Amino acid sequence: MQKLVFIFSLFLFSITVKAQEALDDIVESEKKHFLHLHKSTKGGAGNSENVTYQRLEFQVNPNVKYIAGKVTTYFIPATASNFIEFDLSDSLTVDSIVYHQTSLSFSHVNEIIHANFPSTISALQTDSIAVYYHGVPTGSGFGSFVQSVHDFNAPQVPPNNTPVIWTLSEPYGAKDWWPCKQNLSDKIDSIDILVTAPDSFQVASNGLIVQEIINGNLKTTHWKHRYPIAAYLVCFAVTNYATFNHYIPFNGDTLLMSVYAYPEHLADAQSHIPDYTAFMQLYDTLFGAYPFYGEKYGIAEFGWGGGMEHQTMTFQTSFGFELTAHELAHHWFGDKLTCSTWNDIWLNEGFATYLAGLCYEHIGPQWWEIYKSQKRGAALAEPHGSVWCDDTTSVGRIFNSHLSYAKGAMVLHSLRYVLGDEIFYQSLKKYLSDVNLAYAFASTSDLQKHVEAESGKDLSQFFNDWIYGKGFPTYQISWSQNFDNVITATVNQTQSDPSVSFFEMPLPLLLKNGNRDTTLILEHHFSGEAFSFPISFLADSLIFDPHQFIIWDTAKVTRLPAYDFSFFVYPNPVKEQLQLRVEALQGGKAEVQIYNALGQLVLNGTQEFTAGRNTLQLEVKNFLAGTYQINMNALGKKVNSTFVKVN
Numbered sequence: 028m029q030k031l032v033f034i035f036s037l038f039l040f041s042i043t044v045k046a047q048e049a050l051d052d053i054v055e056s057e058k059k060h061f062l063h064l065h066k067s068t069k070g071g072a073g074n075s076e077n078v079t080y081q082r083l084e085f086q087v088n089p090n091v092k093y094i095a096g097k098v099t100t101y102f103i104p105a106t107a108s109n110f111i112e113f114d115l116s117d118s119l120t121v122d123s124i125v126y127h128q129t130s131l132s133f134s135h136v137n138e139i140i141h142a143n144f145p146s147t148i149s150a151l152q153t154d155s156i157a158v159y160y161h162g163v164p165t166g167s168g169f170g171s172f173v174q175s176v177h178d179f180n181a182p183q184v185p186p187n188n189t190p191v192i193w194t195l196s197e198p199y200g201a202k203d204w205w206p207c208k209q210n211l212s213d214k215i216d217s218i219d220i221l222v223t224a225p226d227s228f229q230v231a232s233n234g235l236i237v238q239e240i241i242n243g244n245l246k247t248t249h250w251k252h253r254y255p256i257a258a259y260l261v262c263f264a265v266t267n268y269a270t271f272n273h274y275i276p277f278n279g280d281t282l283l284m285s286v287y288a289y290p291e292h293l294a295d296a297q298s299h300i301p302d303y304t305a306f307m308q309l310y311d312t313l314f315g316a317y318p319f320y321g322e323k324y325g326i327a328e329f330g331w332g333g334g335m336e337h338q339t340m341t342f343q344t345s346f347g348f349e350l351t352a353h354e355l356a357h358h359w360f361g362d363k364l365t366c367s368t369w370n371d372i373w374l375n376e377g378f379a380t381y382l383a384g385l386c387y388e389h390i391g392p393q394w395w396e397i398y399k400s401q402k403r404g405a406a407l408a409e410p411h412g413s414v415w416c417d418d419t420t421s422v423g424r425i426f427n428s429h430l431s432y433a434k435g436a437m438v439l440h441s442l443r444y445v446l447g448d449e450i451f452y453q454s455l456k457k458y459l460s461d462v463n464l465a466y467a468f469a470s471t472s473d474l475q476k477h478v479e480a481e482s483g484k485d486l487s488q489f490f491n492d493w494i495y496g497k498g499f500p501t502y503q504i505s506w507s508q509n510f511d512n513v514i515t516a517t518v519n520q521t522q523s524d525p526s527v528s529f530f531e532m533p534l535p536l537l538l539k540n541g542n543r544d545t546t547l548i549l550e551h552h553f554s555g556e557a558f559s560f561p562i563s564f565l566a567d568s569l570i571f572d573p574h575q576f577i578i579w580d581t582a583k584v585t586r587l588p589a590y591d592f593s594f595f596v597y598p599n600p601v602k603e604q605l606q607l608r609v610e611a612l613q614g615g616k617a618e619v620q621i622y623n624a625l626g627q628l629v630l631n632g633t634q635e636f637t638a639g640r641n642t643l644q645l646e647v648k649n650f651l652a653g654t655y656q657i658n659m660n661a662l663g664k665k666v667n668s669t670f671v672k673v674n
């Protein structure tokens with residue numbers, strides 16, 4: 028934990044900037060990936076088969092932007108069929124398609140391979156087919172398959188300029204470098220990836236290494252992955268990686284972690300080992316075991332500005348706290364449960380953003396309040412936007428960092444506040460382990476069903492207001508406290524967007540004075556609702572939502588005087604000096620009369636006071652023991668109280 032202590036000692040400003048930069052990097056990277064992918068989503072290969080297994084064999088050289096490969100697909104047709112289709116970019120050349128040792132006729136246009144079987148094949152029977160292809164992947168300007176160099180800024184003289192190839196297969200970019208089915212409705216149950224490259228390079232990929240086979244100056248690295256995986260989460264990267272394994276203590280056992288760092292950043296990658304361990308153990312505790320526990324967790328460095336949550340091998344531009352926490356979090360939210368539509372992207376990104384926040388809460392608490400205020404601030408940048416993505420034709424909208432990321436994260440924090448920690452975490456564990464969703468796809472309504480089942484609450488209003496509805500509330504609170512310590516508060520709310528007529532939310536209020544405080548929760552049902560409740564001390568301030576559970580723009584808090592003129596006396600009983608605490612809207616003079624128990628006037632005088640709070644003294648040491656009534660007449664108002672004199 029040495030590194031964290033050092034980082035946390037940085038100035039607040041720099042922490043905030045770093046955190047925002049980290050989120051911006053993540054968002055920018057994921058947006059760029061999608062930008063390319065989204066352009067390529069027209070049409071798509073037919074999807075009537077259940078793909079059970081794919082064996083991906085690639086030949087690459089990091090010095091050259093080129094790929095040759097053979098992809099063997101095992102599948103079960105849902106219905107009898109005489110063809111099969113795959114997605115593959117037109118920039119790649121299909122050499123042949125082999126089915127039961129026979130070359131098939133095929134077409135390859137509009138990024139779809141259409142291969143005809145010799146005769147109709149039966150439904151519900153496992154079959155297989157192999158596609159041989161080669162070419163220079165074009166991708167977009169951002170690339171799904173990037174050939175580049177690294178350590179060009181390293182201090183070596185001359186610079187090394189080591190070549191590197193990495194893939195970026197967000198949902199619709201897989202076809203830029205391999206023949207696949209890139210839908211979001213059927214995961215590949217199992218894959219093997221065999222990458223052949225010059226033997227001086229290391230290959231990072233999904234799952235576990237089976238073996239490395241040397242053949243002359245070439246090396247084939249064989250990875251296997253035995254969990255269902257969406258095509259966009261399949262990856263590999265090749266360069267002169269410096270690798271190390273770390274064994275994370277995990278449920279009385281250990282979990283393998285494999286890190287593939289550029290050699291010039293190896294020391295930095297190693298310095299973050301305490302973070303990797305802490306994040307994994309925290310998520311394990313809160314959300315259940317790491318979903319790919321039977322294999323590994325890995326990080327491979329790449330040259331993109333940000334991170335990508337490739338299953339069991341995140342690709343990251345750095346090993347920093349928030350980026351690593353975010354990409355690891357996607358293994359629960361994004362990889363194990365993948366959003367079923369782009370409307371539901373917040374189920375990936377809002378959760379990953381929130382889980383990074385939980386790492387601050389539990390591991391770097393100095394950053395927790397900063398994180399929340401920053402995410403709340405980001406959400407406020409979109410007064411007319413919703414967490415749920417209402418326009419999937421706009422890439423900028425889908426990957427809007429204010430809505431899908433920051434607001435999604437803060438709404439989860441509100442949901443946790445409404446449900447309480449126990450129900451919140453328990454419902455998420457059940458959501459993650461739902462057999463219909465786990466290792467498959469989930470929607471916002473799936474999440475809602477789970478939190479409603481666990482809490483027994485109807486959360487439709489919460490989801491309608493905060494997830495489907497747009498904008499956020501602004502509050503105006505006026506309050507006062509009587510001398511019997513009863514607080515009276517009136518809470519008004521306005522909304523930034525007409526799609527929500529009122530944001531229902533329990534409101535936390537902190538009341539305090541110099542040495543005491545208490546927090547009250549108001550169940551707020553309508554604007555203008557008035558509340559009255561006693562507390563046990565005289566408060567001098569009221570703070571709205573002190574721990575940032577709610578997304579709100581401004582909360583104007585106004586204290587009203589309890590009365591135009593009021594007072595109370597203490598100590599009571601009194602021996603010598605009676606104190607009069609006087610509160611008044613404006614200054615003036617008060618007539619003061621004190622009567623004994625027989626109704627006889629024993630003191631008659633005047634006292635001056637100022638606007639606001641005054642403490643006046645009255646000498647009563649010569650009074651006989653007994654009960655007295657004190658009357659004050661000021662600002663046209665008569666008020667009285669009693670006290671007991673003792674000797």
Ligand SMILES: [Zn+2]
Nearest residue numbers: 053057376379
């Ligand atoms: Zn993400």
